[in-house]
Amino acid sequence: MNKTNTNTTTNRTDRLISRITTIVASIVVVCLAVWGIKTLLHQWKYEETNDAQIDEYINPVVAKVTGYVEEIRYEENQEVKKGDTLVIIDNSEYAAQQQEAAASLLNAKAQIAVLESNVSTTAQTSKVYQSQIAAAKAKLTNQEQEYDRYKKLYDVESATKQQLERVEAALAVARSDYNTAIGAYEASLAKINDAKVQQSALEAEIKRRAAVVTKNDLNVSYTIITAPYNGKMGRRTIQPKQLVQAGQVLAYIVDWEAGKWVIANFKETQIRHMFTGETAMIVVDAFPGKKITGKIESLSGATGSRFSLLPPDNATGNFVKIAQRIPVRIRLDGTSEELKLLSAGMSVNVSIAKAHK
Known part of the structure; x- marks a missing residue:
């Protein structure tokens, strides 16, 4: 009698576990199917790449005359306005x-x-x-x-x-x-x-x-060096009483007036549906919950490898075909306060809807 009750209880437990496993597996399969369908639909509608970075003009501040540094009026990473005095050279x-x-x-x-x-x-x-x-x-x-x-x-x-x-x-x-x-x-x-x-x-x-x-x-x-535009200073590499030469780089300044853009390196098989003026969706890795829009300004006239110091020469017997990347320049939309949060070099993910002209 006890053996019978024990077997019955075991069978019920096995059936319950089997049922729960089946339900969980079904849910997982359904979720995977939904995710897969959503991913396929997204890939069908959009071209994406994570080989993209934010870029902006970072220009050197150069001494035009030779002399000793008398005073430095900026700190590293300081925000400056056009006309602010940065460095004073003994005149x-x-x-x-x-x-x-x-x-x-x-x-x-x-x-x-x-x-x-x-x-x-x-x-x-x-x-x-x-x-x-x-x-x-x-x-x-x-x-x-x-x-x-x-x-x-x-x-x-x-x-x-x-x-x-x-x-x-x-x-x-x-x-x-x-x-x-x-x-x-x-x-x-x-x-x-x-x-x-x-x-x-x-x-x-x-x-x-x-x-x-x-x-x-x-x-x-020229002995009074001022900020040429609104921006943010980079690293400080000079000290007071230091002798600087004409043409020497004193600092770097990030140009906020010229705006910011993204250089997205799409595969050569992805750019056939892209054209100038098309809207792009951008997600910055530093702010994953925030989406930024932009517009395509231009597509590069050559692959990125062609602009390298040593362009590849495929006229050899061991050629391996590799999908090349085409740099696409995307101008970022948004207010100046929003763009201030973005720094040159930040990694982003770019999605561009496929369009047919």
Whole structure:
């Protein structure tokens, strides 16, 4: 009797376990079927890749002049606005050069004033010489007439040879005075031309010195390095009193004004349904519960491997065909506050609906 009851209880337990196992297995099968169907439908409707990262412009802040770092006004990972002072370089040497160039420019301008005064004075002198020429010409005409009269008188023996010679000498002096006045006038005109040539050369020198002043003004302004746009600073690699060279990278700044985008590397077999302007769904690994939208800006003109330092050369006997990746650039939508949470290099998953144009 006890054996019978024991067997009956065992059978009931086995049936119960079998029933529970069947139910659990059925539920698992149904869940797997639903998940599989959902996955297949999703794969049928969308192209996906997890080979994607957020990107943005990270630009170097470069020193334009050589000098010692006087002050650093930023910290690593600090948010900055356009125009904020980042680094101050000692400008004492450049300020001295600036003052010297400004003094040279003033000196050249003063020389221009002197030349202009000389031109004006020489022009007045030329007018005096013109008056002297007129007077000398009148005197010469008078002496020529006097000589003609005495020559006629001498020819008829009404005047002595001594009188004729005296008049002839006076005529020679008048002619010499006239030629001297003309020479002085021409010399004054030559001086004016020389002064004008010197003035032209000096004006060119003034332009050169003005350019030097502008250059020195720029060098002084370059000693104050400011943020070129709104962004976030990267690593700090300099210290106060450190000597920096022109062209040296002082820091890196993340450009927030240029926006952010995703570079998604899709297989070459996936891009046939993609086109510029199509909407993409993006899930960032750092924020798995949040979806971000974006639009395709462009598809690369070549595979990613072609842009590598050493592009592959498949003209060998051991070629293995591998599906290549095509970089797709996707511009992110969203407010600036939302995009600030995203950093360059973050991994994302990208889904793009298949579309037929």
